[in-house]
Amino acid sequence: MPPSRRQPKVTGIPWDRVELAPVVLVRGKEDLLAERAMDSLAEQARARAREEGTGALELTRLEAATYESGRLSVLASPSLFSEPRHIEIHGLEALSDACATDVLAYLADPAPDVSLVLRHRAGVKGKKVLEAITAAGATLVQCEEIPDRDKGGFVAAEFKRARRRVDPQAVTALVDAVGSDLRELAAAAGQLISDTTGAVTPQIVDRYYGGRVEATGFKVADAAIAGDVAGALALVRHAMASGTDPVPLVAALALKLRTMGRVAASRGRDVGPEATKGLAPWQVDRAKRDLRGWTPEGLAAAITAVAAADAQVKGESRSPGYAVERAVLTVASSRAG
Known part of the structure; x- marks a missing residue:
């Protein structure tokens, strides 16, 4: 009986709910969220290695543009002590021909005890590879840019993840003070979370960032x-x-x-x-x-x-x-x- 031509659907996972899988594609222009997703996956791989007692995790980061032919198969090959391996390939939107060839070959025959995380920021280059990732049933983590109108929601979520209460007016005040850059907003929220206690109010935001507000x-x-x-x-x-x-x-x-x-x-x-x-x-x-x-x-x-x-x-x-x-x-x- 001929195999089905229907391709498995890629599972969309929010960046903050990503779970480790044999192959994960982190896609989108919001670099901060992508970095957080990839850091989470690496930490999950380390935790799994500790729980299973399989030794220290072997983590390797590669750049798709400067990738050397055969590197992926070498890294994915079983080692002498069978340590788990976690491989990241960054910049898939600028991948070399050698990288495309090796990723396609790997997807056809994934290695056990290996987690492969692929980072694609934007663009259509590597379309064949992206389609193959989809066909392989990989996990997709979508990290698209957050529009300005939703930056307040991002800030509120930062406090919620830290289990801290924040007044809606304080969220607005923080966005007005810091601006729309996501890294700066995350850093500002992180500072308020670490340096204050209790609910974060507009008065607290003004105490930390009031001078900055006046200059905007x-x-x-x-x-x-x-x-x-x-x-x-x-x-x-x-x-x-x-x-x-x-x-x-x-x-x-x-x-x-x-x-x-x-x-x-x-x-x-x-x-x-x-x-x-x-x-x-x-x-x-x-x-x-x-x-x-x-x-x-x-x-x-x-x-x-x-x-x-x-x-x-x-x-x-x-x-x-x-x-x-x-x-x-x-x-x-x-x-x-």
Whole structure:
């Protein structure tokens, strides 16, 4: 009877629930999550070796681009003392022909007592190998980039994994203070977890990162949207004096105004809830609060001013600092009261 042509389906596993398997593919652009998944797999392999009393784990890391022909088969071959082996091949998106050939051969005849972890970041190179991994029934760990609207969820999950309570407002404050870089957010959450006790509140976040908040575009944007002309101008001058580039200052203004515009549009008959698709609930709630005191005309004027400033700070003006100040002044003055 001829073998079935149907390929086994790859099992999708969240990065923080990955379990050791003979072949694991870690795929996606979010390097921090991929590193965590691979570290977890290596630790699981060490733990299994200890539990089974099979000796110290032999762990090898290879780069797919500089891979030498025959290396995988040598590493996977039984050793004199039969130690378990854990092999990682990084950069599968840039694999050499030799690497492709050897991985395909290995998948056809996997070695016992060996766990093989393959890391593919992005792109279509190595498609044949990826298809073979799928056909072999390997475990897939998906580590795609986390969109900005979900960074708060990532931070909240960091505290949950550490069994620490965190106020939703504290999560928002931390994201506003640190920014969208996942490594920095993870490091900031880790610091708060290790250096504090009890529930993490906005006051605690402000104690650790308050100075950083004041030097970011989000603080400037908050003051401008609240109609605080003097405060917004003082903050923007302080931010630029502290070395903050004008571009992210304008970007923060644009982001908040866009969100406000989408939430305002969701109240209209012609657009409705579709306008807020993709926004987190806390973003919608915050935008609703920000919209108090704003008219459609004022919001349109503010958005137009920030769009002009965006072009100016990216090369159309000889004085980007002045362009930012003028945009901030226009935004703060556009609020009705």
